[in-house]
Amino acid sequence: xxxxTVHIVGAGLAGLSxxxxxxxxxxxxxxxxxxxxxxxxxxxxxxxxxxxxxDNGNHLILSGNRSARAYLAAIGAGERxxxxxxxxxxxxxxxxxxxxxxxxxxxxxxxxxxPGRRIPDTGIADYLAxxxxxxxxxxxxxxxxxxxxxxxxxxxxxxxxxxxxxxxxERASAALLWAVLRETFARGERYxxxxxxxxxxxxxxxxxxxxxxxxxxxxxxxxxxxxxxxxQARRAATLRFADGDEVLGADDRVxxxxxxxxxxxxxxxxxxxxxxxxxxxxxxNAFFRLAExxxxxxxxxxxxxxxxxxxxxxxxxxxxxxxxxxDSLGLDTKAGEELIPEIWQxxxxxxxxAAGTSYLAARINKERRATFDQSPAGVAKxxxxxxxxxxxxxxxxxxxxxxxxxxxxxxxxGERAAVxxx
Numbered sequence: 001x002x003x004x005t006v007h008i009v010g011a012g013l014a015g016l017s018x019x020x021x022x023x024x025x026x027x028x029x030x031x032x033x034x035x036x037x038x039x040x041x042x043x044x045x046x047x048x049x050x051x052x053x054x055d056n057g058n059h060l061i062l063s064g065n066r067s068a069r070a071y072l073a074a075i076g077a078g079e080r081x082x083x084x085x086x087x088x089x090x091x092x093x094x095x096x097x098x099x100x101x102x103x104x105x106x107x108x109x110x111x112x113x114x115p116g117r118r119i120p121d122t123g124i125a126d127y128l129a130x131x132x133x134x135x136x137x138x139x140x141x142x143x144x145x146x147x148x149x150x151x152x153x154x155x156x157x158x159x160x161x162x163x164x165x166x167x168x169x170e171r172a173s174a175a176l177l178w179a180v181l182r183e184t185f186a187r188g189e190r191y192x193x194x195x196x197x198x199x200x201x202x203x204x205x206x207x208x209x210x211x212x213x214x215x216x217x218x219x220x221x222x223x224x225x226x227x228x229x230x231x232q233a234r235r236a237a238t239l240r241f242a243d244g245d246e247v248l249g250a251d252d253r254v255x256x257x258x259x260x261x262x263x264x265x266x267x268x269x270x271x272x273x274x275x276x277x278x279x280x281x282x283x284x285n286a287f288f289r290l291a292e293x294x295x296x297x298x299x300x301x302x303x304x305x306x307x308x309x310x311x312x313x314x315x316x317x318x319x320x321x322x323x324x325x326x327d328s329l330g331l332d333t334k335a336g337e338e339l340i341p342e343i344w345q346x347x348x349x350x351x352x353x354a355a356g357t358s359y360l361a362a363r364i365n366k367e368r369r370a371t372f373d374q375s376p377a378g379v380a381k382x383x384x385x386x387x388x389x390x391x392x393x394x395x396x397x398x399x400x401x402x403x404x405x406x407x408x409x410x411x412x413x414g415e416r417a418a419v420x421x422x
Contacts, residue, residue, distance in 0.1 A: 004251030005030055006421055007239060009226050009266075012040025013407060014395040015257035016209045017067075017414025018421075019218055020074050025422055029218040032241065034225040038210050041367065042407065044202030050289045050318060050361045055201045057285045057367055058313045058322045060163070060301070064184040064191030065408040067415055072205070075212040080204035081195040089299035090119075090155065091350050094306035100299075101156075103189035111189075121151040130157075133181065136174035139376045145174035159303055162310055162324040165404050166281050166371040171328065173379045176404045183408075196300060198315065205407070226262075229254070229392070231270040236392040248391070253421045257395040257414065260372055263383070271388060277378040277398060282332040283370040286321040286343045288359040293317065294351045307346040308339075319347060326366070336364035371405035372398040385417050393417045 006022050008015045011033035019029045037043060047054050061068050063083055072078045086103035099120050104111035111117040112127045129148060136145035142161050146153070146169075158169055164180045165172040184192040197204040210220060225242040236254045239246040248254065256263060260276035267274050286309070294314065302312040308331065311322045321343055326332040331339070340362045348357055372378060382400040385393050395417035396410065403409035 003027060004249050004253065006253045006255065007032065007246060007248070008255045008257060008395075009033075009239070010040070010257035010396070011035075011038035011220060011222075012257060012396075013042050013205060013410040014397065014414045014417075015040075015255070016206065016213075017071055017411040018255050018257060018395050018417045019213055019414075020071060020209055021415055021418030022421060023213055023216045023218050024074060025418075027422065029213065031213070031218065031220045032224040032226065032239075032246075033220065033222050036222050038220060038222070039202055039206035041370065042201050042205060042410075044200030044206075047287070047363060049363050050287060052289060052316070052318050053200055054287055054318060054320065055197075056365060057283060057370070058311065058320055059201060059407050061195045061407055062184045062191065063193040063195060064187055065195075065406075066183075067412040068195075068408050070415075071209075071411045075208045077204055077208035080199060080208070081197055084194045084196060084300065086189040086193045087299070088303060089301070090303040090305065092155070092305040093346060093349055096349075103185075103192055105189045107186075107188050109186075109188065119152060119155045122155075126150065126152040130181070133174050133178040136178070138173075138175050138380070140174040141376060142169040142172045142174050142177050155305060159305065159310060163322075164406070165374045166283060166324045167374055168325050168328050171375045173374055173376050175376075176374055176379060179403050180406075183403075194301060196315075226256075226258075226266050228266050228268065229256075229270040231389055234388065234390055236270060236389050252391065254392045255395050255417050255421060256392065257417070259369060259396065260398050261369065263394070263396075270392075274383070275381060276383050277372040277381040279369045279372040279398060280327065281325070281369075281371045281373060282327040283367045284323040284326040284331050284339065285365040285367070286323070286339060286347075287363050287365070288319050288321075288344060288347060289361045290317045290319065291358055291360050292353070294319075294353065298351060302350055304346060304350050307350075309343050309346040309350065312347060312350055319351070321347060332366055332368065339364055374404055385413065385420055393420050 005028045009032045011031045088101040091098045102117040161169045161172045228240045230238040260279040309321045313320045395413045397405040401409045
C-alpha cells in the first residue's frame with residue numbers, strides 16, 4: 001500500500017506524540033494547530049507581570065510514566081526532566097503539622113510499616129484497604145470504593161484523587177485512580193519519583209519535539225482552525241480549515257488530537273452521532289514571584305491540606321499553586337482579586353514565611369477546560385481511537401487510554417493512534 005500524508009490536527013502533546021511516532025517510521029506528517037504555538041495545555045510562556053518564564057499550569061510526571069519517558073527519549077530530551085527522590089512533603093494548615101511520605105524500594109511497600117515514613121495517625125490496615133480500588137467496578141467512584149474515613153482519607157486519598165483525577169472523590173472514577181496507582185505507587189519507589197522540568201515544560205516536552213519533527217521533514221502549520229471534516233464513501237475526504245480546505249488523497253490519513261468539545265463540532269457532519277464526554281472540568285493556578293527566598297531545604301513540591309491551595313511547586317523565585325476540581329469547589333467563578341490574597345496567606349504559612357511577608361507580583365490562570373469529566377459516567381463515554389471512517393483516527397487524553405487526563409495519558413493516546421495509522 002502507498003503511504004500518503006498523515007494530517008494531524010492539534011499540536012498538543014497527543015498530536016506531538018502521534019507525529020513523533022509516525023515521523024520516526026518515515027511517514028510524511030503535517031501538523032495543523034489552531035493556536036500560534038504548539039503544546040496545547042502544556043506550554044511555557046513569558047509573563048510580563050512576574051517578569052519570568054512560567055508554565056500555564058503544573059503537570060506532574062512520575063518515573064513510572066513509561067510513555068512520557070519513551071517520548072522524551074525519542075526526541076532526545078530525557079535530560080530536561082530531573083528525577084527527584086520519592087519523598088512527598090505535606091503540611092496541614094489546620095494545625096501546622098508537617099510530615100513527609102518516604103517510599104521504599106521494591107514492589108513490597110514496607111514503608112507503610114515504618115511510622116516515620118508513612119502518614120501520621122495511620123496504620124498498615126488503612127493502606128491495605130486500598131485494594132478495594134482494584135476490585136471496584138467501572139461504575140464506582142473513589143468514595144464508594146473506599147467507604148472508610150479517617151486520617152488516610154483526608155491526608156492521602158482525597159488529595160491524590162483531586163490531583164490525579166481533577167474532581168472530588170465523590171465524583172471521580174475509582175478505576176482511573178487505580179490505573180494511576182497500578183503504574184506508579186503500587187510498584188514502589190522506583191516508579192513514583194517526581195520528574196521536574198527546571199527550564200519549564202515547554203522547553204522539556206514541546207520545543208524539542210517540534211525541532212525533532214522539523215529536522216525530519218514534518219510540517220507544523222500554526223494558526224489553522226479546523227471547522228469541519230467532510231466525508232465520502234466512509235472516509236474523511238476534506239478538512240475544512242478557516243483559511244482554506246485540505247482535500248485528502250486516497251492514501252492520506254487523519255488523526256484528530258482535539259479536546260471533546262472541538263471533536264463534537266468538527267465531526268458533526270462526518271460522524272453526527274459522536275458523543276464524547278464533556279470537558280468543562282477546570283483548574284485554577286496561582287503564581288507568585290517571591291520578594292525573598294524561601295527557607296533552605298524546602299521541598300520543590302509541597303502538598304497543602306485544610307486550605308484552598310492544594311499543591312505548591314517552587315522553581316527559582318516563583319511558586320505556583322494548583323487548585324484542582326475548581327469547578328466542583330466553586331472556585332473557578334471567583335475573581336482573581338479575591339483568590340490572590342486568600343491563596344497567598346496559605347502559601348506564606350506553608351512556606352514558613354514571616355507574617356506580613358508579601359510578594360513582588362502575582363497572577364491567576366484559570367483553565368476552564370482542563371480535563372474531561374472523569375466520573376464513571378464520563379469515562380463510559382470516552383471514544384475509541386478508531387472511528388467509523390476508515391482513514392480517520394482519534395488521539396487525546398479523553399480517548400479511551402485507561403488512564404486519567406494527564407501528560408502520560410495524552411502521550412500514550414498518540415502512541416495508540418500512530419500504531420493504527422501505521
